[in-house]
Amino acid sequence: MKWEDLRRSKNVQDRRGQSGGSGRNRGGSRSSMGGGLLNLLFLIPGKGKWVVLAVILFSVLGGGALGGFGDLLGGNNMNQPTNEIQVNNEAQQSETGVTDDEFNFxxxxxxxxxxxxxxxxxTENMTYDEPGMVIYEGGTATSGCGFGSSQAGPFYCPADANVYIDLSFWRDLSQQYGAPGDFAMAYVVAHEVGHHIQNEIGVMxxxxxxxxxxxxTEANELNVRLELQADYFAGVWAKYAQEEGLLESGDINEALQAAFAVGDDTIQERATGRVVPDSFTHGSAEQRQAWFMRGFEYGDFEHGDTFNTYLENE
Known part of the structure; x- marks a missing residue:
């Protein structure tokens, strides 16, 4: 990815070498629902206006919990009052070897x-509240989502609207899980920002x-659909990156390999030697790749209804 000439976000806090911390204010429910059907009200940009689409989940399939690496790239869905933080974008050299280039990337x-x-x-006369990003080592406190650990992988906390990343995950992604390349990590960031989009438009x-x-089991399947939508939004951003001339040869393949690496079936096969589809909580490798590519193809909101749409190649 051609990133060196891009600006750096001002919403990044560097907690490397620190222990603990808190997040900025975020909270409040946008709408209500009952009766066991999913009435997700989210804003879909149309031509010249935002259309409120009621997405009804008529049926959900079984699923199950999967710990460890299976929790990676997930959305921590706690939503509680939070405290203010001071944003600091000054990178420092990490004692564990995380470089400033990785931080700046x-x-x-x-x-x-x-x-x-x-x-x-x-474009649609809406205001986008930008998420924060917290770079930490080992573990760190959040405001509303408990204590974040690097063992859980990158995550988004809706309560404080922060993406949390221990950059040692980048090396794990490349060396342990066979997904090298800078755009593999870009996919990770864009996926977590995808959860923030869900938070902004009311899906969360x-x-x-x-x-x-x-x-x-129904809740786990619902979680799969939440994760796949974040993958879709990551693909939407990737299309923008391509249009901006930021992509290099092989970048999309790097993102797809990362999506494959964090598929529930890939994780289970690596950990236990067998795959139990009913236990999926984040989606299979094929599903995650398919929804990322769907976002990359369409680059819009309208085609991102993962709750009612089941792709043929899933």
Whole structure:
């Protein structure tokens, strides 16, 4: 990815070498739902206006919990009152070897997503509240989502609207999970920002409310659909990056390999030697790749209804 000349985001906090911290204010429910059906109200940009689309989930399939690496690239869905933080974008050398180039790269990717989503929202006379990003080592406190650990991988906290990343994950992604390349990490950042988009347009609030009415297996399948939509939004941003001339040969393949690496079936096969589809919570490798590519193809909101749409190649 051609990122060196991009601006750096001002919404990045450097907690490397620190322990603990808190997040900025975020909270409040946007709408309500009942009856066990998913009535996700989210804004779909049309030609010259925003259209409110009620997405009804008529049926959900079984699923199950999957810990460890299976929680990577997920949305922490707690939504509680939070405290203020001071934003600091000054990179420092990490004692664990995280370089300033890595820090600056994710800051530049975040800035690119800010430019894209600000433009998209502004075009429709909407305001985009940019997420923060916290770079940490080992573990760090959040405001409303508990204690973040590098063992859980990158995550988004809706309560404080921050993306949390331990950059050692970048090396793990390349060396342990076979997904090298800078655009593999760009996909990770864009996916977490995708959860922020869900938070901005009301999907996350609806998800949290409806999830409480479902059985465990139904809730897990609902979570799969939430994750796939974040993959779709990552693909939407990737299309913008291509149009801006930021992509290099092989970048999309790097993103697809990362999506493959964090598929539930890939993780289960690596961990146990067998695959249990009913236990999926984030989506199979094929699903994650398919929805990323769908976002990359269409570059819009209209085709991102993962809750009712099941792709043929999933």
């Amino acid at each position: 994710v800051s530049s990717v975040l800035a690119s997503t800010e430019d894209f989503w600000n433009e998209s929202f502004s 609030d609806e998800y949290n409310e409806v999830r409480q009415t479902l059985s465990e």
